Amino acid sequence: MPKQPDDQRLELLQGTLDMLILRTLQWGAQHGHGIGQAIRARSDALLKVETGSLYPALHRLVKRGWLTAEWGVSEAHQRARYYRLTAAGKAQLLREQDRWAQLVDAIGRVMNPAPAPKE
Amino acid sequence: MRPHDDDLDDEIRGHLAISIKERIERGEDPASARLAALKEFGNVTLTRDSMRSVWRFGWLDQIDALARDLRLALRSLLRAKGLAATVVATLALGIGANAAIFSVVRGVLLRPLVNRDEDRLLYIRQLAPGIGAENLTFSVPEINDLKARVKTIAAFGDFSTVDFTMIGLGGEPRIVKAGVVGGSFFDVMGLRPVLGRLLTPRDDGPEAAGAAVLTYRFWTESLAGDPSMVGKTIRLGPRTATVVGVLEPSVPYPADTEIIANIVTSPHHLGATMNTSRTHRMSELFGRLAPGATIESARAELATAYAAIVRAHPEAYSPRSNAQLSVSRLRDQIAAPARTVLLVLLAAAAVVFVIACSNVANLILARSVRREGELAVRAALGAGSGALRRTLLAESLVLCAAGAVLGVVLAQPLVAVVARFAARFSVRALEVTVDMSVVWVGAGLAIAAAVLLAYVPRLPSPHAPAGLGLASGSVRITPGTNRRLRIFATTQIAFSFVLLAGAAMLLATLVAMQTANTGYDMRQVLALDIPPAATGTSQVMTFYQELTRRVGRLPGVTGVAEGMVVPWRDAGALPSGIAFAVDGYRPADGEENPRARFRVVSPRYFAVMGVPLVAGRDFTDEDRDARDLVVIVSQSVAQRLFPNGEAINRHMWWVDPYFGPKPVPRRIVGVVGDVDDEHIVRAPAMAVYQPVAQVGFAQRLFVRASGDPYALVPSIRRTVRDIAADQPVERAATLEDVRAEVLSPDRLNAFVFAGFAGIALLIAVVGVAGVLAFSVSARTREFGVRLAIGSAPRHLLARVLKEGVVIAAIGIASGAAGGFALARAAARFFDHVQVPGAVPLTGAAAILIAAAIAASLMPAARASRVDVMQALRSE
Numbered sequence: 001m002p003k004q005p006d007d008q009r010l011e012l013l014q015g016t017l018d019m020l021i022l023r024t025l026q027w028g029a030q031h032g033h034g035i036g037q038a039i040r041a042r043s044d045a046l047l048k049v050e051t052g053s054l055y056p057a058l059h060r061l062v063k064r065g066w067l068t069a070e071w072g073v074s075e076a077h078q079r080a081r082y083y084r085l086t087a088a089g090k091a092q093l094l095r096e097q098d099r100w101a102q103l104v105d106a107i108g109r110v111m112n113p114a115p116a117p118k119e
Numbered sequence: 120m121r122p123h124d125d126d127l128d129d130e131i132r133g134h135l136a137i138s139i140k141e142r143i144e145r146g147e148d149p150a151s152a153r154l155a156a157l158k159e160f161g162n163v164t165l166t167r168d169s170m171r172s173v174w175r176f177g178w179l180d181q182i183d184a185l186a187r188d189l190r191l192a193l194r195s196l197l198r199a200k201g202l203a204a205t206v207v208a209t210l211a212l213g214i215g216a217n218a219a220i221f222s223v224v225r226g227v228l229l230r231p232l233v234n235r236d237e238d239r240l241l242y243i244r245q246l247a248p249g250i251g252a253e254n255l256t257f258s259v260p261e262i263n264d265l266k267a268r269v270k271t272i273a274a275f276g277d278f279s280t281v282d283f284t285m286i287g288l289g290g291e292p293r294i295v296k297a298g299v300v301g302g303s304f305f306d307v308m309g310l311r312p313v314l315g316r317l318l319t320p321r322d323d324g325p326e327a328a329g330a331a332v333l334t335y336r337f338w339t340e341s342l343a344g345d346p347s348m349v350g351k352t353i354r355l356g357p358r359t360a361t362v363v364g365v366l367e368p369s370v371p372y373p374a375d376t377e378i379i380a381n382i383v384t385s386p387h388h389l390g391a392t393m394n395t396s397r398t399h400r401m402s403e404l405f406g407r408l409a410p411g412a413t414i415e416s417a418r419a420e421l422a423t424a425y426a427a428i429v430r431a432h433p434e435a436y437s438p439r440s441n442a443q444l445s446v447s448r449l450r451d452q453i454a455a456p457a458r459t460v461l462l463v464l465l466a467a468a469a470v471v472f473v474i475a476c477s478n479v480a481n482l483i484l485a486r487s488v489r490r491e492g493e494l495a496v497r498a499a500l501g502a503g504s505g506a507l508r509r510t511l512l513a514e515s516l517v518l519c520a521a522g523a524v525l526g527v528v529l530a531q532p533l534v535a536v537v538a539r540f541a542a543r544f545s546v547r548a549l550e551v552t553v554d555m556s557v558v559w560v561g562a563g564l565a566i567a568a569a570v571l572l573a574y575v576p577r578l579p580s581p582h583a584p585a586g587l588g589l590a591s592g593s594v595r596i597t598p599g600t601n602r603r604l605r606i607f608a609t610t611q612i613a614f615s616f617v618l619l620a621g622a623a624m625l626l627a628t629l630v631a632m633q634t635a636n637t638g639y640d641m642r643q644v645l646a647l648d649i650p651p652a653a654t655g656t657s658q659v660m661t662f663y664q665e666l667t668r669r670v671g672r673l674p675g676v677t678g679v680a681e682g683m684v685v686p687w688r689d690a691g692a693l694p695s696g697i698a699f700a701v702d703g704y705r706p707a708d709g710e711e712n713p714r715a716r717f718r719v720v721s722p723r724y725f726a727v728m729g730v731p732l733v734a735g736r737d738f739t740d741e742d743r744d745a746r747d748l749v750v751i752v753s754q755s756v757a758q759r760l761f762p763n764g765e766a767i768n769r770h771m772w773w774v775d776p777y778f779g780p781k782p783v784p785r786r787i788v789g790v791v792g793d794v795d796d797e798h799i800v801r802a803p804a805m806a807v808y809q810p811v812a813q814v815g816f817a818q819r820l821f822v823r824a825s826g827d828p829y830a831l832v833p834s835i836r837r838t839v840r841d842i843a844a845d846q847p848v849e850r851a852a853t854l855e856d857v858r859a860e861v862l863s864p865d866r867l868n869a870f871v872f873a874g875f876a877g878i879a880l881l882i883a884v885v886g887v888a889g890v891l892a893f894s895v896s897a898r899t900r901e902f903g904v905r906l907a908i909g910s911a912p913r914h915l916l917a918r919v920l921k922e923g924v925v926i927a928a929i930g931i932a933s934g935a936a937g938g939f940a941l942a943r944a945a946a947r948f949f950d951h952v953q954v955p956g957a958v959p960l961t962g963a964a965a966i967l968i969a970a971a972i973a974a975s976l977m978p979a980a981r982a983s984r985v986d987v988m989q990a991l992r993s994e
Contacts, residue, residue, distance in 0.1 A: 060173045
């Protein structure tokens with residue numbers, strides 16, 4: 001696994017962790033450790049999710065009804081809690097993706113303004 | 120839905136296991152893999168706590184957590200019993216004093232009366248500040264005039280007090296104090312009967328049958344609440360009356376009487392003087408606001424009506440008396456005399472509470488410094504600042520709750536003491552009882568204190584290097600903590616100073632009054648009340664002459680005289696200044712006639728009382744001729760009106776209409792020293808004395824004894840009884856004891872205040888001692904080093920003592936500054952705010968400095984005895 005020096009690592013934007021978790025779980029049920037690893041791997045280790053944020057976030061999403069959790073046995077033959085997307089969670093993911101796209105677009109316009117149309 | 124705590128642990132454990140397994144698969148050795156996984160995970164406890172907090176909903180969990188913290192707090196406080204006991208006792212004092220005084224304040228000042236619509240019930244007072252009359256009461260013509268003119272008051276009720284000899288209702292004939300009222304009185308007052316009926320307008324007038332109502336207290340206490348009393352016939356002096364009912368329990372105002380009867384029972388009330396003389400004032404006046412009227416509109420209308428009455432009857436209202444009406448709610452009228460005293464007490468109690476709180480804050484702060492190690496460990500293990508704060512809050516809650524419980528228990532007897540004290544000022548204090556309000560006040564104060572105390576200590580910052588605290592567990596005192604400790608100690612001193620200065624001022628006033636030279640011989644003169652029987656003047660005079668002659672012959676008696684007033688005790692029984700004129704002195708234009716006290720004394724009075732005769736002669740038994748009326752004047756009269764010393768044989772005459780329409784000249788035969796029988800601290804008082812024989816009236820006997828004056832009382836009493844078998848002899852006391860008796864409210868004031876100041880001083884001493892002891896124990900090493908490099912132990916001693924004195928000095932200075940500001944602010948709301956003089960202030964400061972030195976002695980001695988080797992090795 002490629003290692004990234006700490007200073008190249010990116011801070012997660014406020015409010016994006018929930019979206020990343022929901023997105024990760026689109027491929028199927030996963031436990032907390034797996035979710036953390038998946039986010040890290042998919043971001044080429046640029047994003048690292050602190051467990052101190054990840055687990056409270058998972059529980060928060062369960063509480064809001066976007067995830068369900070059940071106990072299972074992991075690949076390490078360990079008892080682990082698997083999280084799965086609910087229908088409401090899927091809808092929420094779509095909403096968040098839309099909002100994220102709008103946000104990226106808006107920020108992009110501010111940062112790289114299109115050249116003024118010529119007369 | 121909600122995961123169990125074990126599940127959270129399991130989930131974290133699972134995470135770690137997967138993480139470790141992955142690392143081992145990548146080739147790390149198991150030990151370092153485990154370490155790396157833990158390191159990567161971060162703070163396990165914190166993570167679990169935040170997971171759990173996701174599931175928290177609201178206050179139920181908070182309570183659950185608090186309950187756990189409370190149990191923990193209880194256990195940890197049981198390990199620090201001394202501290203806990205001090206804190207609880209201090210808080211209990213503060214809370215108890217406040218709760219007790221608040222109950223009395225509430226009972227006396229705030230609680231409504233039982234009377235129906237009591238806020239529409241008014242008390243109307245006629246006063247004449249020009250002649251020093253606070254409450255003149257009303258005459259029947261005045262009441263009738265007001266009734267005819269005023270519309271904002273629906274009905275007036277009148278009440279006058281009469282003593283009756285009552286026969287009936289079982290037992291001996293006895294003197295009862297009775298109210299005599301018009302038929303509208305009970306309806307105006309809004310009172311109900313508990314038995315039978317009350318008086319109504321049908322009981323008015325000379326033709327009605329005599330009717331009387333028993334007051335509840337008399338009925339229950341003297342008649343055992345016997346319902347058969349209603350319907351009985353009683354004799355009241357020459358008249359008879361039927362008991363028609365029993366009044367409900369109510370505040371006895373204006374007088375605590377045993378019965379209340381209708382007009383017809385009192386011959387005097389039916390007489391011409393009562394009904395036609397405008398200046399024969401003996402009725403208290405109450406009014407009930409008409410529907411829609413307010414107290415302001417009633418006040419305005421009454422003032423207008425009264426002005427018209429005054430204009431219509433110039434002979435009855437001298438312009439100088441500045442007569443006017445005062446209208447207040449009955450409730451306020453009853454409570455008014457107690458208001459200032461109670462508010463001052465409440466302020467004193469609040470100050471004690473502040474002192475108690477800052478002392479407790481000090482102890483808590485010192486404790487929290489000692490346990491900084493513990494807190495640092497807990498913070499390192501992941502306790503958030505909220506959790507730590509909650510732990511501290513739990514501890515202070517336990518302490519404050521215990522303090523509140525003890526304080527409320529303490530408040531019960533205190534309420535009785537304070538109520539008895541306040542009863543001197545307002546009858547309402549007699550009905551004050553301990554009720555739930557004590558508990559509420561106690562609980563409120565305790566919660567306030569608890570929250571305050573929880574925010575006193577600083578929490579260890581999670582970012583600060585905690586290594587030292589963790590490693591050594593020793594006490595380190597930071598400058599910040601030290602400063603806080605000192606601020607609290609200074610606060611205590613400052614507030615104690617305010618209380619001490621107040622108490623010292625009251626004591627100084629008291630001492631000044633008790634030791635003031637009165638001009639009388641205080642020790643050897645016995646004063647007795649011998650009220651004249653209601654017989655003709657000549658019999659009274661013969662009785663007194665005979666009495667004086669016989670008492671004068673008793674062994675141990677060196678002089679006997681008669682008089683009209685016992686100094687101070689009878690102050691206010693006579694008007695304090697009556698206008699007179701003398702020949703040879705003409706007041707300048709616009710200047711009023713001089714005024715003097717009118718006193719009646721027998722021959723030898725001045726010798727008996729120890730008042731020096733300055734010029735001329737004393738009265739003699741021959742001064743009885745109505746054609747040669749004589750007077751003796753006091754020195755200030757002689758000096759002011761006869762500056763050339765020619766007072767003897769000049770004439771004076773009263774010009775007040777009270778002495779008749781025509782001035783009667785009286786010859787001045789003597790001049791005596793100034794005495795003041797109205798004020799204990801003497802003010803130059805102009806007085807004119809007339810001989811008993813020429814006035815025909817006396818009621819007090821003064822006996823000068825060679826030995827113990829009280830030993831004479833039985834033989835004097837026997838002598839009186841020999842002459843007149845049913846003549847009462849009352850209130851025998853030396854002048855010194857009369858003064859003490861008159862001063863007893865002042866003494867009680869000083870005593871109560873000194874009690875508060877004593878409590879405050881005690882707490883402050885504990886506070887200062889605690890701060891210094893703590894500061895010394897935290898600086899053991901510093902002292903060790905100082906000793907090692909050659910400091911003499913007494914220098915260390917002096918150093919610590921100086922710290923104590925500095926705290927006290929700063930406290931006193933800020934207390935003095937705050938106290939003066941407070942006095943100035945208070946002066947805007949109250950009439951009689953005094954700033955203590957230099958002596959009480961210095962005294963209070965000296966006491967505090969001495970207390971501070973005493974409090975610093977023990978810690979100072981400890982500092983000077985620090986074992987050098989041990990101190991240096993200890994870290």
